[in-house]
Amino acid sequence: MQTASDVDLTTRATTVLRRLVGRDDADFRDGQLEAVLAIVERRQRVLVVQRTGWGKSAVYFVSTVLRREEGSGPTVIVSPLLALMRDQIAAAQRAGIRAVTMNSANAQEWGEVSAALARDEVDVLLVSPERLNNPRFRDEQLPDLARRCGLLVVDEAHCVSDWGHDFRPDYRRIRDLLQTLPAGTPVLATTATANARVVTDVVEQLGVGGHDVLTLRGGLARDSLRLGVMRQTSPEQRLAWLLAHLDELPGSGIIYALTVSGAEDVAAALRDAGHEVRAYTGRTDPADREQLEAMLRDNRVKALVATSALGMGFDKPDLGFVLHLGAPSSPVAYYQQVGRAGRATERADVLLLPGPEDKEVWAYFASASMPRQEQADAVLRALAESNRALSTAALETIVDIRRTRLELLLKVLDVDGAVQRVSGGWTSTGQPWTYDAERYERVAQARVREQELMVAYERTDGCRMAFLQESLDDDSAAACGRCDGCAGPWFPTEVPDTAVTTARGRLERAGVELEPRAQWPTGMDRLGVPVKGRIPAEESMQPGYAVARLTDLGWGQRLRELLRSPDAPVDPALLRACVPILRDWGWQERPVAVAAVPSRTRPQLVESFGQGLAQMGRLEWLGPLQLVDGGPVGEAGGNSAFRLANVWERLGLDVQQHRAVSGLTGPVLLVDDLASSRWTLTVAAQVLRRAGAPGVLPFVLALEA
Structure with a gap:
C-alpha cells in the first residue's frame, strides 16, 4: 500500500521520467517505480535483474534527479565500457542531467571534472571499475565522492561475480567501496544477464555490512527476437551464407566472431563482395570505435563484424539483427549479446552459425581467465x-x-x-x-557446464527463447512461438553455388603479414641478456609472412590440425598455397637462400617446408640452424622477457653454414612452423645477420594470434 509520501514521490518521479524520454504520456514499466521508491524514499540497496531494453537507466536517472532535488551529492555510476558511458552521458544530457566521466580516454579532462565536482556542478559521474584503483583517482577523488555520493550505481552488476560469464576482478573493489559509504546511501545494481548463482553472489556482496538487499527480477523473454541456429556448417558454408543472404536481413546489425582475426577476415571478405560492413574488435582504436558505433547507429553500414568488444553498452534500439559466426561459451553470454537487437522494433532476427572450432576457443579463454x-x-x-x-x-x-x-x-x-x-x-x-583452489575449481566446473548448455542450445528442438530463459533461471519461461524450434526455420537454408565458390576462394587464400620485433623487452639484464632499447637495424629481420593465423577461418583450422598431428613431411598442397604468397611478397630484394629454425618437436615438417620452398624458388638450402648447449630452454607460452632469455645465444651456425651465409648476395628466407612471441625468429635472424646475411625474411606456417 502506497503512503502519502509515496504518492507525492510517484507524481514527481513520473514528471521526471516524461522529461527524460520526451513524451507527455510516458509511464513507468512494471518494477521501475518500485525501484525508484526503494532508492529515493527508503534509501535501500536494490538489485534489478531485467531484460535488455527494459529501462534500467531510467531508474537511476530518475532517482538521480529526485535525490539531487533533495540536496544530495552526485550519483556515481560504475560502468564497464566507454561505449556505455558515451550513450549514458548523451541520454542524461538530453534530460538536462549534467553527466561527466573519468576514464582512461579523457585523462586530460580530469582537472576540469574535479573542479566541477568541487563546485557541485555534476549530477552524474561515470567511472570504470578500473578507475577505482587508479592511485590518483583513489587518493584524490574517491574518499570525497564516497562521502558525498547521493546514489551509487553498479551497472552490468553480473561482472561482480566470478560465477558470471564476464567477471572482471576490478568489480570486486566495489565491495570495498560499499563499506565506505555513509549510512543511508542508496545503492542500485543492474544487470540483464544473471542466473540464480550470480544473483546470490551479487546480493551477498551488495549486502556487505549487514544491509538488506531488495531484488527485483522480471521475465527475460524478448518478444521481438526471432531465434535460430544453422547446425553443422563448415567455415566456407557460414561465410557463403553471409555473402548470399546478409542483405536480406532487416535493417542493420551486428555479426559476432569469436576472435579478432575472425572478425577482421570476415569483414574483409564481405567488403570485397560489395557489402558495407566494418570490423570492430579489441584492437580497434578508441576514436575509431566511436565513429564505427555512430555509423551503425545511423545505418551507414549494414553491419559491424565484431568481437565481444562491442557488447554491453552499445545502444541502438532499432538494431535489426544479430548473427554469430561461432558460439559464445554460455547461454548467458549469448543472451547478453543478442539482447542488443530488437529493443524498439517489432521483429529482429537472431541467428547462430556454430563452428567446430568453438570449443577450442572456449578452452583458451577459460584457461587465461583463472589464476x-x-x-x-x-x-x-x-x-x-x-x-x-x-x-x-x-x-x-x-x-x-x-x-x-x-x-x-x-x-x-x-x-x-x-x-x-x-x-x-x-x-x-x-x-x-x-589460493582458494576449491572455489576456482567450482568456478571452472560451472563454466564447463555452461559450455555444455551452449551445445545443448544449438542442438535443442524445443523453444530457443525458453531455453535461454531457463538458463538464466527465469521461472516465467514459455514457448515463444517464433523461433525455428517453435515455427520451423525462418531463415534461408540454401546457399548458391556461386557464393560457396567465392567463400572457398577467400578461405583458401593464404598469407598474413608477420611484423618484426622492433624493441628488446625492458630489464633484460636481470635475466643475463645484455640488450635494451631498439633492435639494431643491421641485426633485425624484415617484415615477413605466415600462411595463416591459427584462429583464421580457412587455413587456420587446417594448420591447427597439422600442428596437433604427429611429425611428418609437409603436405604438397600446403607448399602450393605458399606460391602466391611468395609471388606477391613485394620484397625489395629477392631471397637467395633458405634456412630453418631448428625444431625438436616437428623437425620433418620444418625441414621439408624449407627444402620445398628452396626447390620451388631455386634457392640455396642452408639447412636448420644449430642448437647451442642443448638449444632453447623453458616451456612455451611464457612472457616476452623469458621467451627471449630462453633462446638467447642458443642458436648458431656450423662452419659450413657460416661460410655459406657470409658469401650470400641477397636475403635469407627463414622458415619455422609456428610464430608466437617471435623471439626465436628474432634471435635466429640476429645470428644470420651477424654472419653476414644481407637480410632475413621470416616465413612461417602459422601465427599463434
Whole structure:
C-alpha cells in the first residue's frame, strides 16, 4: 500500500521520467517505480535483474534527479565500457542531467571534472571499475565522492561475480567501496544477464555490512527476437551464407566472431563482395570505435563484424539483427549479446552459425581467465623481496607469466588485499593470501557446464527463447512461438553455388603479414641478456609472412590440425598455397637462400617446408640452424622477457653454414612452423645477420594470434 509520501514521490518521479524520454504520456514499466521508491524514499540497496531494453537507466536517472532535488551529492555510476558511458552521458544530457566521466580516454579532462565536482556542478559521474584503483583517482577523488555520493550505481552488476560469464576482478573493489559509504546511501545494481548463482553472489556482496538487499527480477523473454541456429556448417558454408543472404536481413546489425582475426577476415571478405560492413574488435582504436558505433547507429553500414568488444553498452534500439559466426561459451553470454537487437522494433532476427572450432576457443579463454597458484606465489614472492614498487614490465623479468595473464593476476591479488597498486607499479601489502583452489575449481566446473548448455542450445528442438530463459533461471519461461524450434526455420537454408565458390576462394587464400620485433623487452639484464632499447637495424629481420593465423577461418583450422598431428613431411598442397604468397611478397630484394629454425618437436615438417620452398624458388638450402648447449630452454607460452632469455645465444651456425651465409648476395628466407612471441625468429635472424646475411625474411606456417 502506497503512503502519502509515496504518492507525492510517484507524481514527481513520473514528471521526471516524461522529461527524460520526451513524451507527455510516458509511464513507468512494471518494477521501475518500485525501484525508484526503494532508492529515493527508503534509501535501500536494490538489485534489478531485467531484460535488455527494459529501462534500467531510467531508474537511476530518475532517482538521480529526485535525490539531487533533495540536496544530495552526485550519483556515481560504475560502468564497464566507454561505449556505455558515451550513450549514458548523451541520454542524461538530453534530460538536462549534467553527466561527466573519468576514464582512461579523457585523462586530460580530469582537472576540469574535479573542479566541477568541487563546485557541485555534476549530477552524474561515470567511472570504470578500473578507475577505482587508479592511485590518483583513489587518493584524490574517491574518499570525497564516497562521502558525498547521493546514489551509487553498479551497472552490468553480473561482472561482480566470478560465477558470471564476464567477471572482471576490478568489480570486486566495489565491495570495498560499499563499506565506505555513509549510512543511508542508496545503492542500485543492474544487470540483464544473471542466473540464480550470480544473483546470490551479487546480493551477498551488495549486502556487505549487514544491509538488506531488495531484488527485483522480471521475465527475460524478448518478444521481438526471432531465434535460430544453422547446425553443422563448415567455415566456407557460414561465410557463403553471409555473402548470399546478409542483405536480406532487416535493417542493420551486428555479426559476432569469436576472435579478432575472425572478425577482421570476415569483414574483409564481405567488403570485397560489395557489402558495407566494418570490423570492430579489441584492437580497434578508441576514436575509431566511436565513429564505427555512430555509423551503425545511423545505418551507414549494414553491419559491424565484431568481437565481444562491442557488447554491453552499445545502444541502438532499432538494431535489426544479430548473427554469430561461432558460439559464445554460455547461454548467458549469448543472451547478453543478442539482447542488443530488437529493443524498439517489432521483429529482429537472431541467428547462430556454430563452428567446430568453438570449443577450442572456449578452452583458451577459460584457461587465461583463472589464476594459477604457482604463478600467484611467484608474484607475491617477487614483490615481497623487492625494496621498491615493481612495474608490470619489471615483474615480467622476474616471473614467467604472459602480460595479459599477469595483469589479470595482479588485479585478483589486489582486490584480495595481497598487493597494492601505487605510483610506479605494484607493492606487497604483507597481508597473507591463500589460493582458494576449491572455489576456482567450482568456478571452472560451472563454466564447463555452461559450455555444455551452449551445445545443448544449438542442438535443442524445443523453444530457443525458453531455453535461454531457463538458463538464466527465469521461472516465467514459455514457448515463444517464433523461433525455428517453435515455427520451423525462418531463415534461408540454401546457399548458391556461386557464393560457396567465392567463400572457398577467400578461405583458401593464404598469407598474413608477420611484423618484426622492433624493441628488446625492458630489464633484460636481470635475466643475463645484455640488450635494451631498439633492435639494431643491421641485426633485425624484415617484415615477413605466415600462411595463416591459427584462429583464421580457412587455413587456420587446417594448420591447427597439422600442428596437433604427429611429425611428418609437409603436405604438397600446403607448399602450393605458399606460391602466391611468395609471388606477391613485394620484397625489395629477392631471397637467395633458405634456412630453418631448428625444431625438436616437428623437425620433418620444418625441414621439408624449407627444402620445398628452396626447390620451388631455386634457392640455396642452408639447412636448420644449430642448437647451442642443448638449444632453447623453458616451456612455451611464457612472457616476452623469458621467451627471449630462453633462446638467447642458443642458436648458431656450423662452419659450413657460416661460410655459406657470409658469401650470400641477397636475403635469407627463414622458415619455422609456428610464430608466437617471435623471439626465436628474432634471435635466429640476429645470428644470420651477424654472419653476414644481407637480410632475413621470416616465413612461417602459422601465427599463434
